[in-house]
């Protein structure tokens with residue numbers, strides 16, 4: 001299936017949508033790359049924060065229990081931040097991988113086009129709105 005030269009990526013659209021323009025394709029591609037870079041940085045920063053919280057934790061002996069409580073709380077906050085950023089990073093990487101392999105824009109659940117409008121707003125989407133809503137209701 002080798003094609004001569006570099007062919008433009010053709011992304012699917014929903015029934016009532018105009019075809020993608022090159023600019024729009026480039027927009028979601030660069031948005032995904034920016035997301036990946038941003039998440040990786042966020043994880044690094046949060047991880048560094050966690051490391052210092054954990055090393056503080058080694059000296060809790062003899063400290064006011066209220067202090068320890070608040071640093072545990074801080075740690076939980078940081079942990080969920082890192083977890084969130086990791087989830088988003090995974091999703092952005094998955095979407096970018098699909099983009100690279102020419103599978104981007106199709107719902108991973110029902111196989112219908114996700115729709116251009118949705119992807120322009122939410123480039124990391126790998127499911128159409130109907131499937132996403134159904135999943136969230138579960």
Ligand SMILES: [Zn+2]
Nearest residue numbers: 107110128131
């Ligand atoms: Zn779907």
